[in-house]
Amino acid sequence: MERWFSRITMFWMLFLGEVQSQDWTKCSTGCTCDGNxxxxxxxxxxxxPNDxxxxxKELRxxxxxxxxxxxxxxxxLTSLTLLSLDGNELQTLPAGVFDHLVNLxxxxxxQNQLKxxxxxxxxxxxxxxxxRLENNKLQSLPHGVFDKLTELKTLYLRSNQLRRVPEGIFDSLSSLSTVRLDxxxxxxxxxxxxxxxxxxxxxxEKIKTSNAGYTDPDGVTCQGTMxxxxxxxxxxxFQAGCPTTTQQMATSPASTTTTETMTVREKQTKPRMKIFQEELFSKASIFFCQVIFTQHVSLVVIHILAEIPLLHIVCVVRKP
Known part of the structure; x- marks a missing residue:
């Protein structure tokens, strides 16, 4: 009998302890709680606080x-739907800190110091x-950092120190309707x-430059210019020498990038060389034809010479 009594007592102590841990009338030191x-x-x-x-649902x-x-x-805190860490002094975020917030x-x-x-x-x-990541000191973003956020509608990256973003970083954000990059x-x-x-x-239409939702892609401007x-x-x-895709440049060694850039530039100069060669052949043809007619060479000889592949000479003339 005493054994059963002790078990029942222990059960009630555990139950009451659980109820107390969820008691919204008692709040962590330095915090206020709204049970409603x-x-x-x-x-x-x-x-x-650890208590x-x-x-x-909300932690501010x-x-x-x-x-x-x-x-x-x-x-x-697996039930959280809102977490606000605005206006602190965070310089970094530890890996895995948000791993259990599956309902967030x-x-x-x-307004932190995140770099x-x-x-x-x-x-x-x-x-x-x-x-919301605005007003930090972010200088770069990791590849794929937003890949799992397929439900994300609003993303704020304004007022950081970003110089570029990885290729494809926004491609998985299928629900995105508002982004600030200015x-x-x-x-x-x-x-x-x-x-x-x-x-x-x-x-x-997704690029905003004000809280009122004013759409203006031109609000995202180049450093040092407007x-x-x-x-x-x-x-x-200054973009003429870029590879076909920026991904090629990002994933290739420096030497490969240099080679690719040179190849692009070589391709760009080939049309000019071709034009130069055509002009040269044209002038040579005219000169050759003039010499022939000065010497009164017959048209039969001209047609024979025109068929020689190495010369590529075509003369359209009239007999004087």
């Missing part, structure tokens, strides 16, 4: 003093519809800019 919205908002923190309600950690995140900081719909990372992103940092966020250091002297330029020309990125083509003066 299942939302947690924290201020004045240097680290992410946040596990069934929380904006404008704290977070300079780094534990790789497992959000692993127990909105992710805010703006780069891990290559697969967003791979688990297959339900994400909004991603106020970056787009390098229009590099062949790598050709993918972005072509993508903007084909998706101009020229629009979408006007840069391979035919431009």
């Amino acid at each position: 919205k299942m939302s947690v908002t924290c201020n004045g923190l240097k680290n992410v 946040i309600q596990k069934d929380a 950690l904006e404008y704290n003093s977070l300079s780094k995140l534990s790789p497992t900081a959000f692993h127990s 719909d909105k992710l805010y990372l703006r 780069s992103l891990p290559s697969k940092i967003f791979d688990s966020l297959t339900k994400l519809t909004l991603l 106020n970056n250091d787009w390098d229009c002297t590099s062949c790598d800019i050709l993918y972005l330029s072509q993508w903007i020309r084909g998706n101009g 020229e629009s990125v979408n006007k840069i083509t391979k035919e431009n003066t």
Whole structure:
């Protein structure tokens, strides 16, 4: 009897402990909780609390003093649909930090100090519809970093230090309707800019330059000039030597790239050489014909000479 009583007591203790862990009347230090919205908002923190309600739907950690995140900081919060880390001091994101947030719909990372992103940092966020990365210090983006975000509708990359994007980086974003790319250091002297330029020309209605949704692809301009990125083509003066695709250039060794560029330039000079040869033969033909007629050579001889393959001479004349 005592054994059964002890088991029942243990059961109730465990049950009550679980209820208490989900009690929205008790909130983490430095945080406020809204049980109706299942939302947690924290201020004045240097680290992410480890006792946040596990069934929380929204976690707002904006404008704290977070300079780094534990790789497992959000692993127990699998119900989150919104996570805001705006206005912190994050310089990097640990690989796998978002791996368990499979229900996340909105992710805010703006106004941090991010210089780069891990290559697969967003791979688990297959339900994400909004991603804000503006006002950071991103200098580059990894290949395929957005490949799994097929539900993403809004992407903000404005006000970073991006000079180029990898070829094909936006190709998997089949649901994308809004993207902001303005106020970056787009390098229009590099062949790598050709993918972005072509993508903007084909998706101009998605390029926004204001929160009101004003569409203007020309808001994305080249570094140091006001020229629009979408006007840069391979035919431009400083793009004439680019390979057929920027992917070839990105995946080939430097020596191969140089060889490809030289080959392109050689092909471009061949028409000029051909024209020069034709002009030379034309002038030689006229001179040869004049000599023949000066010497009163018969038309029979002229026709015989015209049939010689090495000369390629055609004279259309009248007998004087």
